[in-house]
Each structure stands twice: as structure tokens, then as C-alpha cells.
Amino acid sequence: xxxxxxxxxxxxxxxxxxxxxxxxxxxxxxxxxxxxxxxxxxxxxxxxxxxxxxxxxxxxxxxxxxxxxxxxxxxxxxxxxxxxxxxxxxxxxxxxxxxxxxx
Amino acid sequence: xxxxxxxxxxxxxxxxxxxxxxxxxxxxxxxxxxxxxxxxxxxxxxxxxxxxxxxxxxxxxxxxxxxxxxxxxxxxxxxxxxxxxxxxxxxxxxxxxxxxxxxxxxxxxxxxxxxxxxxxxxxxxxxxxxxxxxxxxxxxxxxxxxxxxxxxxxxxxxxxxxxxxxxxxxxxxxxxxxxxxxxxxxxxxxxxxxxxxxxxxxxxxxxxxxxxxxxxxxxxxxxxxxxxxxxxxxxxxxxxxxxxxxxxxxxxxxxxxxxxxxxxxxxxxxxxxxxxxxxxxxxxxxxxxxxxxxxxxxxxxxxx
Numbered sequence: 001x002x003x004x005x006x007x008x009x010x011x012x013x014x015x016x017x018x019x020x021x022x023x024x025x026x027x028x029x030x031x032x033x034x035x036x037x038x039x040x041x042x043x044x045x046x047x048x049x050x051x052x053x054x055x056x057x058x059x060x061x062x063x064x065x066x067x068x069x070x071x072x073x074x075x076x077x078x079x080x081x082x083x084x085x086x087x088x089x090x091x092x093x094x095x096x097x098x099x100x101x102x103x
Numbered sequence: 104x105x106x107x108x109x110x111x112x113x114x115x116x117x118x119x120x121x122x123x124x125x126x127x128x129x130x131x132x133x134x135x136x137x138x139x140x141x142x143x144x145x146x147x148x149x150x151x152x153x154x155x156x157x158x159x160x161x162x163x164x165x166x167x168x169x170x171x172x173x174x175x176x177x178x179x180x181x182x183x184x185x186x187x188x189x190x191x192x193x194x195x196x197x198x199x200x201x202x203x204x205x206x207x208x209x210x211x212x213x214x215x216x217x218x219x220x221x222x223x224x225x226x227x228x229x230x231x232x233x234x235x236x237x238x239x240x241x242x243x244x245x246x247x248x249x250x251x252x253x254x255x256x257x258x259x260x261x262x263x264x265x266x267x268x269x270x271x272x273x274x275x276x277x278x279x280x281x282x283x284x285x286x287x288x289x290x291x292x293x294x295x296x297x298x299x300x301x302x303x304x305x306x307x308x309x310x311x312x313x314x315x316x317x318x319x320x321x322x323x324x325x326x327x328x329x330x331x332x333x334x335x336x337x338x339x340x341x342x343x344x345x346x347x348x349x350x351x352x353x354x355x356x357x358x359x360x361x362x363x364x365x366x367x368x369x370x371x372x373x374x375x376x377x378x379x380x381x382x383x384x385x386x387x388x389x390x391x392x393x394x395x396x397x398x399x400x401x402x403x404x405x406x407x
């Protein structure tokens with residue numbers, strides 16, 4: 001799987017009702033650390049069936065950012081069974097991203 | 104057995120420039136970067152003071168330098184250096200994943216945000232506490248925020264936020280500013296800015312998110328509660344030299360005590376960039392350090 005772009009319209013289906021854990025990357029195009037983390041997320045998503053990675057642009061999707069209290073980016077939020085179970089703010093290493101969702 | 108002629112610890116502008124110079128001198132180079140190439144400059148949306156490009160984002164700048172260094176044959180590994188050992192002719196860098204050996208090492212580790220050091224600060228990062236006004240200011244549009252600090256960054260942050268936010272408090276532990284006079288005067292002229300002098304932030308009040316701070320007047324001991332949505336911490340930076348303090352001398356603030364030649368007290372170990380003691384920490388002085396440290400490291404390797 002590759003990283004899926006999520007908006008308000010498919011958030012419920014892709015994130016809340018997902019069968020597998022979801023790593024949601026709240027980001028923006030103007031955010032340098034977000035852009036730096038993108039290739040790491042692409043690599044983790046590639047061929048991964050254990051969990052999925054979604055990308056949410058906070059400028060386009062300010063309602064989602066608001067709903068999940070995102071006030072610093074990059075912000076990674078892990079959802080399991082529709083519930084937030086983990087969160088990390090700021091640029092982190094690829095291993096640390098994987099650990100966030102794999103536990 | 105040497106893996107490389109030169110290992111560069113840190114893939115920011117200083118480290119990557121060092122890699123470029125060392126490769127052009129024909130040395131094999133490994134760059135060890137803990138996160139992603141660029142370092143602190145990644146947070147800068149628009150660089151306007153580096154020669155050649157009138158405008159470039161910190162991310163694009165970092166990518167270009169990375170491609171340049173890689174194109175010249177520098178090797179990059181994304182690992183965190185935790186220790187440096189001097190075995191005479193051999194320097195050993197220990198990372199979270201392995202050990203690497205080289206004839207010379209350049210420490211270009213940069214610096215990290217200095218924290219306030221109050222309870223719950225870490226937990227509230229991204230929930231009201233931020234270290235980057237230009238990154239996160241937009242989340243606080245028309246809201247109330249405070250900036251802590253008295254240096255240029257704090258003043259610039261407060262000015263930036265004053266354009267976005269309903270109200271900006273500037274909490275400063277002294278009674279005057281060491282930052283740029285113009286910025287201080289500009290701030291004082293803003294109607295939505297209130298400067299709180301002689302005060303320290305002593306408590307963060309939060310449920311799920313930050314909702315208020317307590318500030319204590321350092322002369323009178325009076326405590327004042329300020330309700331707000333966001334707190335921007337701009338109290339300086341901390342050089343990342345601690346893992347290597349056994350081999351290099353540090354000044355009182357923790358910066359590597361080294362001259363313009365980038366030497367340290369350990370032959371074959373050099374420093375470059377923001378973690379070195381110097382008068383001006385800018386992109387252009389970081390890259391200049393990289394060139395100097397690499398040139399000295401190459402000389403050292405050649406004389407072995």
C-alpha cells in the first residue's frame with residue numbers, strides 16, 4: 001500500500017472504520033519537517049499490510065485538525081478501532097515512526 | 104580497519120558542506136544523521152539571506168545540498184551517534200545501530216530547542232506548547248498566546264504572532280531586552296501585545312490542552328495566572344555536544360570551545376556549525392565552518 005490522502009469525506013471509512021491500525025500524518029506543504037518525513041512514511045507504507053498510513057493536509061482539512069486537537073505539525077496520530085491510541089509531534093526517525101504504530 | 108577517511112556527525116548545512124569539501128579533496132566520507140538532512144534549517148519556510156537564491160525554503164535548500172553531497176559520492180546513514188572514542192589513529196563513532204571507524208571525525212551536531220523546564224512541558228508539546236512560531240502560529244489565529252524569552256527570536260516570534268493572534272503576551276525574565284532594539288520598539292507599539300517583565304513561567308495549567316500559565320515575578324514573588332491557548336517557548340538553544348564531551352572542551356554554555364580552525368583538543372576530531380562557540384550562528388556561518396573543518400580534517404588525514 002502507499003500513503004492514502006484522506007479528507008473529511010473519507011476519514012470515517014479510511015481511518016475510523018479501518019480493519020487495521022492507521023497512522024495519520026497531519027501535515028502541510030509549507031512545513032519543512034513534514035516534507036522531510038514524507039519519504040520515510042512512503043517507505044513504511046510500501047508493501048505494508050499490517051497497518052495503513054494516511055496523509056491529512058491541515059490547511060485543506062482544518063476541521064479534522066481541530067477535531068483532533070492538532071496544534072503543531074508534523075503530528076502523527078495512531079488510530080486503532082476508531083480510537084486514538086498514540087501520538088507524536090515533530091520530526092522523528094523512521095524507526096521511531098514504525099515503533100509508534102507497531103508498539 | 105577504517106571504514107572511511109572522514110565521518111561527519113550531523114547532516115545539517117555544516118555537516119553536508121563538510122562532506123562536499125572532503126569528497127572534492129578525494130576522501131571517502133560517511134555522514135551520520137539522526138533524523139533527516141537539514142536539521143534546524145528545515146523549520147525555516149523562507150531563507151532570504153543566503154547568497155545566490157533570493158528565496159528558498161529550508162527544506163528545498165537541504166534537499167539541494169543533500170543531492171550535491173550525494174552526487175559527489177558522500178555516503179549517508181540515518182543513525183544517531185551516541186558516542187565517540189579516540190583510539191589514536193582510529194576514531195570510532197558508535198550509533199544506535201553500529202560502530203564506524205575513520206581517520207578523522209567532524210562533529211556538526213547543531214543544537215536543540217532549550218526547554219523551559221516546567222512540569223508537563225513535554226506532554227503538552229503539540230497541545231498548546233510550541234517551540235516554533237512560524238510553524239505553528241496559524242493554529243492560534245485570533246486566539247491568545249504567550250511567548251517566553253527575551254532574545255531576538257522571542258521578539259520576532261511575538262511580532263509574527265501579533266499579526267495573527269488576538270492577544271500576545273511576552274514573558275521576559277529581565278527588565279529590558281538584549282534583542283534587536285527595533286523589534287522591541289515595534290512590539291511596544293502594538294496594541295495587542297503585553298510585555299510582562301521580570302517574570303518566569305512557573306506552571307502550566309492544562310486538562311487535555313494548555314489553558315493557562317502561571318508566571319511568578321522574580322522580584323516580588325507575586326504569582327499571576329494568564330489564560331491562553333498557546334505558549335511559544337523561545338529561550339534559546341542547547342548545543343548537542345554532550346555525547347562527545349569526553350574528547351572536546353566545552354565553554355560554559357556547552358558549546359565546543361574551538362577557534363575558527365574548527366580544531367578540538369583531540370587531534371583528528373573537528374567541530375563545525377551551531378554547536379561550536381562563535382559570535383554569529385547563521386546558515387552562511389554554518390556552511391563556512393563545514394568548509395573549514397573539512398579542509399583541516401583532510402590535512403590531518405593526509406599527514407597521517
